[in-house]
Amino acid sequence: MKFREDGTFHILHITDIQEIPEVAEDTLTLMRRALDAAKPDLVVFTGDQLKGYSKKFRKKPGQVEKTINRIMEPVVSRGIPFAVTFGNHDEQSGMTNDEQMEIYRNIPGCVDWLNSRGQEILHGTEEGTFAVGIRNFEETQTVMAVYLMDSRGDAPGGGYQTLNPRQVFWYKGARDTFEQEHGRLIPGIVFQHIPMPEYYRLLKKTDKKTKGAVRTYRTHANEYYVLDPEKYRSGSFKEAVSIPDNNAREFESFREKGDIFAVYCGHDHRNSFVGNCGGLDLGYTPSCGFNEYGDGVNRAAREFIFHEEDPAAYETRLLTYKDLVGGKPSRPFRDFAYSHIPATKEEAVAKIKKYVLFTGLAIAGVQAVRSVYKRRKK
Incomplete structure (x- = not known):
């Protein structure tokens, strides 16, 4: 895998497809249009390709493989290499990530340590954790990881589970291997599903009365945040940043030698913001799939353009359904519902409590009015 003759390398990041055996046509349309707009050299999928908790995966054998092949069709038909990692819902389909990776490996274009085909690939501690070296156009040296x-x-x-410490140790080993092989640190970008706790450093704590304030949960329970204007560059913040309860110190590891210049994730479907914390870019790509909650026609894929002379000086933009397809989704009422349902169990509980309280107050108000009316009649 190498940079183009013009000195650029293009990646398309797709995340949170969360599809079921009856794949939504809008999902495939967005993928096709994004692929044609970006014309990437590599497509990176960062998990939750499957809506694993759907009962439809258990109705009859072969549904997982059928769904994976269906959602990969736009990439395969264009002959574009792709790399895959996993999210928190994939394995809920009843098939382990290891078993799913075997399916991906049999799809043409899968970039993997067993399908290296001469590429520089460092395998990690488990499936879905690995590194790919990107060489310059002349293929004389690796210039990005x-x-x-x-x-x-x-x-x-x-x-959510905390990143396993052995994964952090693996990253350090891979970083050092690249450095030893090439005589210098190789600048790199990281893609994963769940954001690191440090994403909260791009936010500013506020109160619930502030316009645009988002309520957060668990380790940040009952707190409210907005984007910190001094740290974020672009994008939107529309749902709580959902992180593990414990910190695996992944962020500190990435900053240790300064080789990692950016980390991008998915997981929180309606978020798309990008900012910088301590010299490290932290960013989101919103969800792509239409069979799960999302930000309406702002569902998107993210395009990256890297430059051979300085990969850290990259360009990125969102390729949204609204911009690429326009108009409304093919099933607008269904999408309206998906655009308004709670993102997490904690958010759902909070909304139910609010609804119950509102309903109780409304009923009490009606009863009070009726009581006053009856007394007046007497």
């Missing part, structure tokens, strides 16, 4: 990290899944008792 693309890391994929499996950020693991749901934690017992709620929340």
Whole structure:
């Protein structure tokens, strides 16, 4: 894998497709249009390709493989290489990530340590964790590294699992291997599903009366945040940043030698903001799939353009359904519902409590009015 003759390398980041066996046509349309607009050299999928908790995956055998092949069709038909890691919902389909990776490996174009075909690939501690070296156009040296990290899944008792320490150790080993092989640090970008706790450093704590304030949960329970104007560059913040309860110190590891210049994730479907914290870009790509909650026609894929002489000076933009397709989704009422449902269990509970309180007050108000009316009649 190498830079183009014009000195650029293009990546398309797609995340949170969260599809079921009856794949939404709008999902495939967005993918096709984004691929044609970006014409990437590599497509990176960062998990939750499957809406794993859907009962439809258990109705009859072969549904996982059928769905994976269907959502990969736009990439395969264009002959574009792709790399895959996993989210917290993929394994809920009843098939392990290891088993799913075997399906991906059999799809033409899958970039993987067993399908290296002469590429520089460093395999990680588990499937979905690996690094790919990107060479210059002349193929005389590696000038950039693309890391994929499996950020693991749901934690017992709620929340999300912390990144395994061995994954952090693996990253350090891969970084040092690149440095030893090439005589210098290789600048890199990391893609994973769940954001690091440090994403909160791009936010500013406020109160619930502030316009645009978003309520957060678990380790930041009952707090409200907005984007910090001094740290973020672009994008929107529309739902709580959902992070593991414990910090694996991944951020500190990435900053240790300064080789990593950016980390991008998915997971929080309605978020798309990008900012910088301590010299490290932290960014979101919103969800792509239309069979799960999302930001309406602002569902998107993210395009990256890297430059051979300085990969850290990259360009990025969102390729939204609104811009690429226009108009409304093919199933507007269904999408309206998906655009307004709670993003997490904690948010759902909070909204239910608010609804119950509002309903109770409304009923009490009606009863009070009726009582006054009856007394007046007497």
